[in-house]
Amino acid sequence: MSxxxxxxxxxxxxxxxxxxxxxxxxxxxxxxGDIRSRLPESPPDDPEPxxxxxxxxxxxxxxxxxxxxxPRYFAYFAVSAAAPGILAELIAATLNQVAILWRTAPAxxxxxxxVVDWAAQLLGLPAGWHGHIEDxxxxxxxxxxxxxxxxxxxxxxxxxxHAHSSVDKAARMLELELRKVPADEAFxxxxxxxxxxxxxxxxxxxxxxxxxxxDPVPQIADAxxxxxxxxxxxxxxxxxAMVCPELRWAFEAVDRADSLVxxxxxxxxxxxDCSLLWTSRPDEFRAAFSLIPEYLRTPDAEDALSLSEYGPxxxxxxxxxxxxxxxxxxxxSGLQSRIREAIRLATLFEDWVRDEPGWALSAPRPFSVVCxxxxxxxxDNEALLERVNATGEIFISHTVLNGQYVLRMAIGHESTSxxxxxxxxxxxxxxx
Ligand SMILES: Cc1ncc(COP(=O)(O)O)c(C=O)c1O
Numbered sequence: 001m002s003x004x005x006x007x008x009x010x011x012x013x014x015x016x017x018x019x020x021x022x023x024x025x026x027x028x029x030x031x032x033g034d035i036r037s038r039l040p041e042s043p044p045d046d047p048e049p050x051x052x053x054x055x056x057x058x059x060x061x062x063x064x065x066x067x068x069x070x071p072r073y074f075a076y077f078a079v080s081a082a083a084p085g086i087l088a089e090l091i092a093a094t095l096n097q098v099a100i101l102w103r104t105a106p107a108x109x110x111x112x113x114x115v116v117d118w119a120a121q122l123l124g125l126p127a128g129w130h131g132h133i134e135d136x137x138x139x140x141x142x143x144x145x146x147x148x149x150x151x152x153x154x155x156x157x158x159x160x161x162h163a164h165s166s167v168d169k170a171a172r173m174l175e176l177e178l179r180k181v182p183a184d185e186a187f188x189x190x191x192x193x194x195x196x197x198x199x200x201x202x203x204x205x206x207x208x209x210x211x212x213x214x215d216p217v218p219q220i221a222d223a224x225x226x227x228x229x230x231x232x233x234x235x236x237x238x239x240x241a242m243v244c245p246e247l248r249w250a251f252e253a254v255d256r257a258d259s260l261v262x263x264x265x266x267x268x269x270x271x272x273d274c275s276l277l278w279t280s281r282p283d284e285f286r287a288a289f290s291l292i293p294e295y296l297r298t299p300d301a302e303d304a305l306s307l308s309e310y311g312p313x314x315x316x317x318x319x320x321x322x323x324x325x326x327x328x329x330x331x332x333s334g335l336q337s338r339i340r341e342a343i344r345l346a347t348l349f350e351d352w353v354r355d356e357p358g359w360a361l362s363a364p365r366p367f368s369v370v371c372x373x374x375x376x377x378x379x380d381n382e383a384l385l386e387r388v389n390a391t392g393e394i395f396i397s398h399t400v401l402n403g404q405y406v407l408r409m410a411i412g413h414e415s416t417s418x419x420x421x422x423x424x425x426x427x428x429x430x431x432x
Contacts, residue, residue, distance in 0.1 A: 006050040013054055014086060017062075018069065022415070024062070025392025026070040035064035066395065071415040072424060075397035077209075077237050077369070078342075078412035081271035088325035089271055092318040099316040102305040103298055109307055112320035118327055119276055122335065123242040123262065126255045130282035132307045133264075133274055133319045137236035140261035140277040141203065142170035143289070143311045147259065147279070148201035148230030149174065150288040158196065159203040160189035162210055164234060167203050176200065186364050187213035187401070191220045196227035204231065204257075206250050207238025210399040210408070211363035211371050214238070218253035225256070233257045236275070238367055240267035241343075243335045250366065259285075267339065267412055269330065270323050277311070285310045338414050342368040345421045346411045352425050358432065362406040370409040371401065374432050378405035387431045394424045 038060045068079060099105035099112075116131030134140045141164075145157060156177045159167045163180075171178040179199075181189050187208060196202065202224055204215040217233060224231040233254050239262030241247045254260060259279040264270040279285050290309045298306075308314045330338070346368040353359045353372045363371040373381050382398070382405055389395055397408050409424065 009051065009054060011090075013057070018083070021067050021069050022071050024067055024070065026067050026072050027075075027389050027392060027395040028064050028066045029390075029392060030064045035060065069413070069415075070395070071413055071417065071420045072394045073413055074409045074411060074424060075395045076408075076410060077266050078410045078416070079266050079272070080269045080338075080412070080414040082269035082326050082330065082414060084325035084329035085269065085271045085322035088322040092321045095318060095321075097318040099318070100306070100308055100314050101296060101298055102302045105316075105318070108316075108318040108320060109305060111324060112307060115320045115324045115327060116276055116278070119262070119264065119268070119323070120278060122327070122332055123239060124245070124248055124251060125260070125278065126280070129260075129278040129280050130285070130310070131276060131278040132310050133316075133323075134261075134277050134311055134313075135273040135275060135319075136166075137164070137234065137261045137263050137275050138166035138169065139312065140275045141166050141232065141234060142173065143277060143285075144230070144232040144259040144261070144279070145170050145174055145176065145201055145203075146312075147281070147285045147288040148232065149176065151281070151284045152200045152228065152230060154198055154200035154229075156199045157201050157203065158194065158199050158229075160205065160208070160215055162187050162189075162208040162213060163203055163205050164209050164236070167234070183213070187211045189215040189220065191216045191223060194220065194223040196223050196229045199227060199229040201230040201232050201258075204233050206233055206235040206254065207241075207367060209237070210401065210406075212238060212367045212369045213364070214250045214366055217251075217257075221253045221256040230258045231256065233260045236261055236263040237266045239276075240264070240335070241339050241367055243332060244339055247339075247367070264323050264326075267342075268323070268326065268335065269338065269414060270326050274319050274323055279310075282310065339368075342412045342416070345416060345418060346370055346409070348418065349409055349411065349421050349425060356429070362401050362404070368411045370411075371399065371406050372409065373404065373406050381405045381407060384428070384431055388427050391427055391431070393427045396424075 097105040097108040099108050102109050157171050158179045160183050161180045162183050184190050202220055204217050204220045206214050221231055242251050258281050262276045264274040264276055265272045286309050350365055350370045358375050361372050385398055399406050
């Protein structure tokens with residue numbers, strides 16, 4: 001294997017893919033088991049050339065892919081792996097840093113501190129928060145709940161009925177009691193009568209998964225303060241949008257949080273996975289997670305710098321490199337323009353839905369996700385979703401609001417243009 005030649009071929013492959021992904025069906029047109037049936041059951045006995053791997057990616061795997069890098073990917077949350085991040089991943093794998101301790105990966109550990117501080121500045125967070133990178137928001141939230149449980153000695157978690165299922169999952173794994181608070185007519189947590197005396201943590205969501213609604217963090221922060229409960233803010237999706245000052249209303253009182261998660265792999269154009277977890281209480285985080293067996297013992301001054309002291313994983317990969325590359329190559333203005341464009345496109349789409357008889361908007365739209373439905377039954381809307389997704393032209397997803405099946409158009413990929421939005425609307429209307 002020639003690393004140089006195969007590497008050039010791999011980069012060429014990636015460049016071609018990014019140029020042509022928009023011509024592929026966005027949702028994989030395969031059935032469960034199709035791809036597995038086309039792959040050998042056993043590994044090769046003898047070495048194969050890397051070219052054979054690339055060939056099978058094209059012939060076998062790509063046809064079985066749902067293309068998250070497609071400009072008409074509008075399901076769940078539309079996310080982008082931007083070119084600088086892709087290239088940085090290649091280099092991170094080349095360097096293969098394993099940051100179990102500061103001394104095993106000083107540069108990657110310290111760069112992580114720097115980029116998370118940079119991100120905090122871009123999003124307008126208070127100076128001095130401690131940040132590190134986890135794989136996903138699910139892990140970040142679980143880590144925050146562990147810190148809350150250890151700090152408060154309590155075992156109850158509160159969130160709204162619209163909080164992400166990762167809160168349910170973390171509560172289940174940590175054997176915490178979960179109390180769900182109802183939401184108001186705009187899908188925000190009702191915080192007027194929170195009783196938190198026995199509560200370890202409240203998870204407030206800025207940008208809920210269904211509608212991107214924003215919980216009333218100032219009120220929740222007041223209630224947490226009164227009761228001594230930990231406030232964790234889940235801004236996995238919408239947090240990145242705070243790079244735009246005009247959207248900062250959604251971060252009101254987030255500076256009073258004990259911890260905050262923002263997924264750079266959602267709307268900060270960074271390849272999966274890169275979840276930013278900040279805390280204003282690093283000592284409590286460290287007390288919850290620190291566990292140093294003899295073989296990992298180093299002088300004290302180094303220990304506090306080891307980011308494995310602040311979360312569940314010991315071995316930590318070089319995730320900061322891709323975020324650093326994106327932040328440098330896009331800059332504040334590049335992030336802002338992409339986020340503003342997604343919101344502009346969502347506003348346009350929302351206008352079309354509002355103005356067209358037979359369609360209705362189903363929720364307010366704070367950011368770039370439009371919730372809407374066709375008049376008719378839930379079954380009609382579900383069938384419509386299946387029909388439009390089967391075209392391969394677009395991929396959208398759904399939610400249920402007030403007991404009704406609702407379609408979701410999540411705009412956010414950096415390559416999505418007004419033409420793509422127009423095409424999505426045409427496909428929806430033609431199939432309605
Ligand atoms: C608000 C919110 N929190 C958490 C998550 C979980 O993110 P992850 O896949 O990084 O665990 C999501 C996923 O969409 C989300 O929307």
